[in-house]
Amino acid sequence: MAENNQKLRIKDIAVLAGVSEGTVDRVLHNRGDVSAKSREAVTKVLDEMNYSPNLLARSLASKKQYRFVCIFPTFQSGEYWETVDKGFDLAAQEFQHHNVFIEKKYFNQYDTQSFVNVSNEILQNEPDAVFVAPVFKNETLDFTAELSKRHISFSFIDSQIEEANFLTYYGQNSFKSGYIAAKLLLALMPEGAQILVIRTKRKGSGSNQTFSRSKGFMQFIQDKGLSNRIEIVNVEFSNDDELENLATLKQIFSTHSNIKAAITFNSKVYRLASLLEALKETNIRLIGYDLLDENVKYLQQGVINFLIAQRPDKQAYFSVRDMCRELIFRQEIKKINYVPIDILMKENIEDYMQFSEYI
Amino acid sequence: MAENNQKLRIKDIAVLAGVSEGTVDRVLHNRGDVSAKSREAVTKVLDEMNYSPNLLARSLASKKQYRFVCIFPTFQSGEYWETVDKGFDLAAQEFQHHNVFIEKKYFNQYDTQSFVNVSNEILQNEPDAVFVAPVFKNETLDFTAELSKRHISFSFIDSQIEEANFLTYYGQNSFKSGYIAAKLLLALMPEGAQILVIRTKRKGSGSNQTFSRSKGFMQFIQDKGLSNRIEIVNVEFSNDDELENLATLKQIFSTHSNIKAAITFNSKVYRLASLLEALKETNIRLIGYDLLDENVKYLQQGVINFLIAQRPDKQAYFSVRDMCRELIFRQEIKKINYVPIDILMKENIEDYMQFSEYI
């Protein structure tokens, strides 16, 4: 494709077009103060030999600094958002020489007000771009509306809010990933099998992601006409009381004798795994989401059969990269970016994690 | 982690160490002509404030050119090696401003002599680095031995030859991927099911990859004690005569009435899919390797149930990146790199391909 990669410098362009280097510069950057004649001459030369500027040299020379701010939930070691954090760090490292500096801000994903506070802080000293994990829809919309008003670009990761005027979105198609989960979990299930579907009570509005996954899951059952061949057993977990959950489960098992599979739509499948282990209910096909350390542990032990992953680090990294392409390099970018629905099992988790780590 | 990323330039180091910039440069590049005293002073300052050079500026200033040559099989559109090719192209684009220029050389993977010829060509005008897909073991060893003798670094992609002194290897753990294929294919197979295992006659030595996959596949059967619950039906295909293969299959089906699944260990599962379709044998669980256009087509149609992929473009790209890290940036690299064993189904193939395309 890119065949004529002769090393073309501005100097050469200037000679060919019969103007000065300064003029070429003006045309390249679409500055106003160029006569129509000069502009035309340069443009012509420019796309005859399709010139691409040396981005390295460009950033070297440019003294413009960029401040990017990320805002997403706090986390503890081994949790989901830690991987996102790593992705931002990697981007920070990669793009620091292009004069972009990344700040990370965290909020409590169970506390709306904490998001509002942090987002206000961000608005105080205006950054050049913002990356948001839109956990709270309304509050995020308030925030992004203000950003738009001030002409600050922003991108979504993890999930999106369609009404907002975001630059890019990186995240998984959760409906599809729920559909796939069903397919993996329910393939060749015997007649009459009972399937445990765990949901966690959450204060405030439930997460979009888990809801869509659940819809996808149900859609599969409907598509394949499984609703009268298997039985879905809905269970509601408490978010903090593990003993209560154990009791709930015990009770369920005492009244359901043919439970063959189980799923959770959030990333906390390790809790279910742990409870099932405690109950010695080991012969249950189990599937969950995201590579939390604990999840991976149970996957490797064979308690969890499948984990579905969504490359959180890449979501962060590519968001930053695309923002640079937009603001600095002026390259084409794509708005909606679905990350792959990665299927992990005991046997392929190791290589997968090693490879991601190393980018 | 990388907290103290103050913008430190050579100039600053020089001042702090009380020497000239030239001297700092000599220390940084381990040149000989520095007095022990100066060297020590600079070194001390250097690791007090841990300095990291601006790689952009470095490449900009350096006039050294690097010529990298890749040698791998020819391909037609939509085939496996095309993706590898794309990966090299992307790397070429990315690293051209670091003064590396990539040449691609192709050989006929069914003709040993063509490999020998091309590798000799490469030796004629010595490149700075070589990337090899070691299809022919002995001939590759001859080649790499000569490269080693001339101190030309080389890397393997796709498969490796342990005896050679390669810089990096990117490829899939084929044994594991065979194991996984078995797991996906044979999960919950009914008693007495017959499983079709297709192998293709190949002139010369068979491919390492397909052989290891087959071993992994069999290992799963052994591990799970399936050998007396299911029956493996081995079938040998011709590489070119599709009519003959059709006849073979027809014959097999006439003598085996309980065929439930089928697999090929090379990337040509689309041929099997096509034959099965022709024979109206549609209710067979089918799995294969690699995202050839044709394979993807059958996957999307639901004829193929699973495809196992191995990110060929990333193998190529990262090989080049690591070579740059070694020769130019002097960074740490890892020798053996297993790429993930990606599991693709009808429902996740689309996002997967879109995402890879966009890197």
Added chain:
DNA sequence: TGAATTTCCGTGTCCGCACACGACACGAAA
């Protein structure tokens, strides 16, 4: 018509680094 603007454009400097060149000191050989 001369002065004041406005429009257009060329030059010079710097970004952080690599490298060639030449300067300088010192000691040994002539």
Added chain:
DNA sequence: TTTCGTGTCGTGTGCGGACACGGAAATTCA
């Protein structure tokens, strides 16, 4: 003492591009 290495080191220039500055030409205004 002169001459000539040898071992150290400082300076200058350039990589490709961004941008400020100021000058010249074109235009407007008095």
